[in-house]
Amino acid sequence: MNMSSRARRRAVPLLAATAFFAQPALADAPTNNGAAQVAITLTGDNGGACVLDHDSAAAGPITFTVTNESAPAISELELLSDSRILGEKENLAPGLPASSFTVTLDGGDYRIYCPGAAEDTVAFTVTGESKQRAQSAIGDLLDEGTAGYANYVEGMVGAMVTASERLAAKVDEGDVEGAKEAYAQARPFYERIEPDVEGFVLPGTDPTDNSGNLDYLIDMRASNLDPAVGWHGFHAVERDLFEKGEITDETKAYAAELVKNVKMLADLSGGIEYRPEDLANGAAALLEEVQSGKISGEEEAYSHIDLVDFAANIEGAHQAFAFLEPGLKRIDPDVAETIAQRFADVQTMLEDYRDPDALGGYKIYDAELRKSDAVKLSRAIQMLQEPLSRIAEKVATAS
Amino acid sequence: MRGQDDKPAGLSRRGLFLGAAALGGTIATAGQAAETGKVAPDAMPDPDQRRYAFYGTGPQAGIATPPQQHLMAMAFDLTGTDPRALQVLLARWSASIGLMMEGQPVGPAEPDRDTATALETGEALGLGPAGLTVTVGLGPRVFSKEMGLAAKAPPHLRPLADLPSDALRPEISGGDLSLQACVDDPQVAYHAVRILARIAKRTGAATVRWTQLGFGRASAGAGQETPRNLFGYRDGTRNITTPDQFAQHVWANDGPDWQHGGTYQVMRRIEMHIENWDNAQVSHQNDVFGRHKLTGAPLTGENEFDTPDFKAKNAQGESVIPTHAHIRLSAHETNDGIRILRRGYNFTGGLNAVGRLDAGLFFISYQNDPAHFEALQRRLGASDLLNEYISHTGSGLFWVPPAAPKGSYIGAPLFAGV
Numbered sequence: 039m040n041m042s043s044r045a046r047r048r049a050v051p052l053l054a055a056t057a058f059f060a061q062p063a064l065a066d067a068p069t070n071n072g073a074a075q076v077a078i079t080l081t082g083d084n085g086g087a088c089v090l091d092h093d094s095a096a097a098g099p100i101t102f103t104v105t106n107e108s109a110p111a112i113s114e115l116e117l118l119s120d121s122r123i124l125g126e127k128e129n130l131a132p133g134l135p136a137s138s139f140t141v142t143l144d145g146g147d148y149r150i151y152c153p154g155a156a157e158d159t160v161a162f163t164v165t166g167e168s169k170q171r172a173q174s175a176i177g178d179l180l181d182e183g184t185a186g187y188a189n190y191v192e193g194m195v196g197a198m199v200t201a202s203e204r205l206a207a208k209v210d211e212g213d214v215e216g217a218k219e220a221y222a223q224a225r226p227f228y229e230r231i232e233p234d235v236e237g238f239v240l241p242g243t244d245p246t247d248n249s250g251n252l253d254y255l256i257d258m259r260a261s262n263l264d265p266a267v268g269w270h271g272f273h274a275v276e277r278d279l280f281e282k283g284e285i286t287d288e289t290k291a292y293a294a295e296l297v298k299n300v301k302m303l304a305d306l307s308g309g310i311e312y313r314p315e316d317l318a319n320g321a322a323a324l325l326e327e328v329q330s331g332k333i334s335g336e337e338e339a340y341s342h343i344d345l346v347d348f349a350a351n352i353e354g355a356h357q358a359f360a361f362l363e364p365g366l367k368r369i370d371p372d373v374a375e376t377i378a379q380r381f382a383d384v385q386t387m388l389e390d391y392r393d394p395d396a397l398g399g400y401k402i403y404d405a406e407l408r409k410s411d412a413v414k415l416s417r418a419i420q421m422l423q424e425p426l427s428r429i430a431e432k433v434a435t436a437s
Numbered sequence: 438m439r440g441q442d443d444k445p446a447g448l449s450r451r452g453l454f455l456g457a458a459a460l461g462g463t464i465a466t467a468g469q470a471a472e473t474g475k476v477a478p479d480a481m482p483d484p485d486q487r488r489y490a491f492y493g494t495g496p497q498a499g500i501a502t503p504p505q506q507h508l509m510a511m512a513f514d515l516t517g518t519d520p521r522a523l524q525v526l527l528a529r530w531s532a533s534i535g536l537m538m539e540g541q542p543v544g545p546a547e548p549d550r551d552t553a554t555a556l557e558t559g560e561a562l563g564l565g566p567a568g569l570t571v572t573v574g575l576g577p578r579v580f581s582k583e584m585g586l587a588a589k590a591p592p593h594l595r596p597l598a599d600l601p602s603d604a605l606r607p608e609i610s611g612g613d614l615s616l617q618a619c620v621d622d623p624q625v626a627y628h629a630v631r632i633l634a635r636i637a638k639r640t641g642a643a644t645v646r647w648t649q650l651g652f653g654r655a656s657a658g659a660g661q662e663t664p665r666n667l668f669g670y671r672d673g674t675r676n677i678t679t680p681d682q683f684a685q686h687v688w689a690n691d692g693p694d695w696q697h698g699g700t701y702q703v704m705r706r707i708e709m710h711i712e713n714w715d716n717a718q719v720s721h722q723n724d725v726f727g728r729h730k731l732t733g734a735p736l737t738g739e740n741e742f743d744t745p746d747f748k749a750k751n752a753q754g755e756s757v758i759p760t761h762a763h764i765r766l767s768a769h770e771t772n773d774g775i776r777i778l779r780r781g782y783n784f785t786g787g788l789n790a791v792g793r794l795d796a797g798l799f800f801i802s803y804q805n806d807p808a809h810f811e812a813l814q815r816r817l818g819a820s821d822l823l824n825e826y827i828s829h830t831g832s833g834l835f836w837v838p839p840a841a842p843k844g845s846y847i848g849a850p851l852f853a854g855v
Binding site: 082107108110111113129131132133134153154315318319376379380413417420421423424425427428430431434 | 516524525528529531532533535536541543544545548550551552553554608635638639640641644645841843844845846849
């Protein structure tokens with residue numbers, strides 16, 4: 039990968055010539071089935087140890103086979119280059135069959151990181167240059183993902199402007215039923231990308247003052263009402279349409295202000311660049327939103343279209359994950375598969391709640407449905423939250 | 438003094454097992470040869486530092502070990518039918534339980550990386566092991582054809598039969614896996630179960646079904662003073678305590694070798710109608726149990742441990758211990774010698790849906806055949822005087838595999854050749 043590490047590596051056998059045969063671990067790992075084979079054993083000795091049978095290998099595909107013999111405190115292992123995770127194995131525990139992962143590495147210095155071991159980092163050296171695309175190209179895959187996700191967010195923001203304009207138009211016409219439909223159609227766009235766009239304030243305002251906080255002005259609700267700033271945005275319109283069942287001049291003012299603020303948000307959020315961990319954190323934040331706002335029925339307190347928002351949160355989280363997936367699959371295919379499966383489970387579950395006749399296409403989440411189904415919905419999300427909350431660390435570009 | 442490591446070398450498997458059974462009665466003696474769940478509690482000066490060994494041969498800890506003060510029980514549903522997912526879960530649970538029973542965290546509470554989430558939640562840091570035992574049970578569905586584990590099933594594991602007076606609520610009954618965490622500091626048990634539930638979700642293998650917190654032990658182990666249930670009566674006076682009794686009634690050794698030292702765990706959430714009970718005359722309460730409230734003595738005796746005389750009549754020719762008294766219907770003398778180990782806890786859940794105290798006994802029993810519990814409860818459920826004051830609302834049956842040796846995990850033999 040770089041000259042200095044190779045030069046240093048070449049010097050080792052000369053300096054350590056006498057020790058060479060006494061420490062067979064210094065020999066390059068043997069090759070089998072086209073990949074260098076490195077065995078890693080986790081033991082409970084000396085406060086937990088992570089022992090490699092070879093600490094170097096020739097560039098190219100390398101298979102690390104991990105056996106946890108007796109180290110209950112070590113449950114995962116990572117291959118690192120600088121601070122980047124290139125490969126990982128989770129769910130290691132004493133007594134389980136050996137498990138392996140294969141990565142393609144270029145020459146350079148790497149580290150095996152075994153959190154929980156007394157000495158948790160072991161050096162690993164790769165010599166030469168790989169003829170195949172090396173694992174460091176994960177960075178390219180993740181970069182492609184973040185660029186794709188930025189496009190997705192931009193598309194959602196644009197669609198949200200259009201949908202809120204349609205809502206304002208229906209409100210202006212005094213068409214309560216039409217406005218209700220337009221409301222339900224406008225909601226999902228914000229709910230898909232909320233964590234990416236919730237940090238903006240009106241230019242020149244104090245970030246701690248809700249009167250300039252765009253997330254408050256667009257998406258405040260009864261449960262986070264700031265009396266000094268009052269009602270604004272989507273839920274102010276929702277309250278008039280669904281609770282009062284009428285459109286007043288005040289409703290029209292709410293809708294017009296909403297359009298203005300959504301356009302402002304579109305301006306401010308254009309051209310954001312994302313890091314891979316931002317996508318991971320955003321997806322996790324959307325699942326928190328589901329748990330805290332939707333399953334409780336708090337978000338759509340008047341229209342009860344919480345399941346529309348629920349589906350939108352899930353879709354947004356799934357998109358963020360999907361853009362990371364090609365890179366994540368190479369880092370930790372097991373966890374990528376687990377999360378993909380859990381998303382599929384949630385999508386399958388949501389199918390049962392579809393109702394083409396209901397506002398927004400999902401069953402109305404009334405008190406009765408909440409009572410009978412909230413536990414089931416929450417459990418399915420919990421099963422997704424735990425594995426998903428861990429991927430930021432795996433894809434992070436910063437240390 | 439603690440831990441499987443100190444076990445004398447060269448003992449045969451059978452020898453070890455008998456040694457484990459021998460523990461039943463004399464668990465609290467300091468300096469005894471180490472066995473699973475074996476410890477010398479009285480030799481530990483600080484109760485927070487009391488600890489039991491997780492790894493070893495013989496039965497799991499938390500059965501013959503003396504009941505601690507607090508309970509946290511949790512049951513799980515498997516999410517699928519992949520035996521590998523269960524295998525990973527049992528292995529990760531075992532490793533984590535082993536650490537927590539030593540008072541160790543399961544990982545860094547504050548990881549180095551900013552982007553990391555921590556498995557270790559931190560609330561038990563510095564509290565010590567506090568005598569924690571976590572006992573793992575496997576429900577009938579684990580051994581289903583769909584899981585591919587039917588051939589490994591313990592001989593008597595199946596769903597419990599429907600029993601008289603059952604008022605079971607499905608959402609707090611059943612389950613495919615059980616955890617019984619017992620401890621002297623409830624925060625330590627809560628932490629343990631919380632961590633294990635997170636691992637279930639992280640691995641994707643299982644989801645939480647129900648949970649129960651118990652705040653006071655309601656059964657005595659060997660050498661312990663008999664505690665009282667929330668009716669105010671001593672519970673467990675005639676409990677199983679001696680090694681012979683454990684060998685005869687608790688350890689299920691009729692399956693293949695690898696199952697020896699296992700046992701069947703019954704969990705029942707028994708709600709007490711506290712307000713009604715409190716307004717009943719004490720003489721009636723005594724008749725319901727067949728014992729005196731204050732001393733715990735049978736109505737035919739003077740002292741708690743006097744053997745009840747079920748034949749005794751009063752001057753009017755009526756049985757002194759009434760025909761439907763609880764101790765008569767549940768006594769081994771009247772049940773073909775059937776005995777079970779009771780290891781229950783009192784519980785409260787605040788107020789129930791109609792504004793009465795939600796409280797009762799979280800009954801846990803261990804026996805070498807669940808039919809033994811069924812036989813007793815069939816009789817009690819049909820005609821126990823106590824039925825007027827209780828409802829069985831939750832129920833579960835699990836097989837508790839033997840302990841795991843170091844380097845392995847609970848239930849490992851299930852997956853050999855699968």
